[in-house]
Amino acid sequence: MHAEEKMTLEKWPAAPEKQTLEGKNKFVGFWLFLGGETVLFASLFATYLALKDKVPNPEHALAKDLFEIPLAFLMTMLLLTSSLTSVYAMYHMKNFEFKKMQLWLGITVLLGLGFLGCEIYEFNHYVHEYHHTFTSSAFGSAFYTLVGFHGGHVVFGLSWIILLMARNAKRGLSLYNAPKFYLASLYWHFIDVVWVFIFSVVYLMGMVG
Amino acid sequence: MENNQTNTGNPSVDITYRRKRNAEEMRHQVISFALMIFFTVVAFVAVGSGMSGWFTVPFILLLAAVQVVFQLYYFMHMSHKGHEAPALFLYSGLLVGLITILTFLTIVWW
Structure with a gap:
């Protein structure tokens, strides 16, 4: 089977993302990248963790003054659910159901956008209510770099999924684009893995003090 | 993957079998999702109830680790065959990362 071959349900392999050599290479290469992202x-x-609550004077807000449970909880639920919806998308990809896959990817994108909206509101709130900015303290720099880098990954992941959906909208599933969809969903799960540590280490541990 | 070996030569039999397997796997995914939601809620409740930090901090870190294992092994399919290289890459990254965190926590003190 070659990448551009017209696919039918009968010909669709069990693991379409690793059927071609290109797919296999992408799979290994992408996991190597995720290993590097882990270090990043x-x-x-x-x-x-080293710079948490390190502020120049007592007027600056600390972690326990800033974070609130309801918003952190809402953001966690949005991102965790979007991880499940992208699992549904890959389930339909393996069953060669292109329309259903696109639908679930679309739901994933909407949930991701909801998460992003909450994050923008949150940062805006900290800057205007608490004067907690990127340059106000070492704590501020470390906080916005970590959470902002994750937010940047969300933006990149969303753009990636939207581009894939648009680019392949009329093409249907093939062995050429199956690895692309699979890797985008892996990337999305990885973003959720990082968020699990952000909500535990930054938000929950921040509220404990 | 293991279901590569189930070719009977009859495409429609293969498809029915594979769809069944995929549906089975999807059920497991939904169960792991429910568990992840449960761990998340427990972690938030533990912090919201205002228990001592000496208990809460290790407890929520443990819940986070369990959740990430679910995410990696079920959602990201690391429990499937053919994931030896991904496991090597990820655990190498994790090793370097944990040493970095340990170093920063012990030598950065200002």
């Missing part, structure tokens, strides 16, 4: 985020977490 670990260094940002290390920086945040």
Whole structure:
């Protein structure tokens, strides 16, 4: 089977993302990239933990003054649910149901946009209510770098999924684009993995004090 | 993947079998999602109830680790065959990352 071959339900392989050599290479290469991303985020977490609540004078807001449970909880639920909807998309991809896959990817994008909206509101709130900015303290720099880098990954992941959906809208599923959809969904799960540590280490541990 | 070996030569039999397997796997995914939601709620409740930090901090870190295992092994399919290289890459990254965190927490003190 080659990548451009017209696919039918009968010919669709069980693991379409790894059927071609290109697909196999992308799979290994992408996991190598995720290993590197793990190191990137670990260094940002290390920086945040070392500089948490390090402010120049007592007028600056600390972690326990800033974070609130309801917003952090809402953002976590949005991102966690979007991880499940992208699993549904890959389930339909394996069953060769292109329309259903597109639908679930669309729901994933909407949930991701909801998360992004909350994050923008949150940062805006901190800057205007608490004067907690990127340059106000070492704590501020470390916080916005870590959480902002994650938010940047959300923006990139959303653009990636939207582009894939638009680019392949009339093409249908093939062995050429199956690895692309699969890797975009892996990337989306990885974003959720990082968020699990952000809500635990930054928000929940921040509220504990 | 293991269901590559189930070719009977009859495409419609293969498809029915594979769809069944996929549906089965999807059910497991939904169960792991429910567990992840449950762990998240427990972590938020533990913090919201205002228990001592000496208990809450290790507890929520443990819940986070369990959740990430679910995410990696079920959602990201690391429990499937053919994920030896991904496991090597991820755990190498994790090792370097954890050493970085340990270093920063012990030598950065200002």
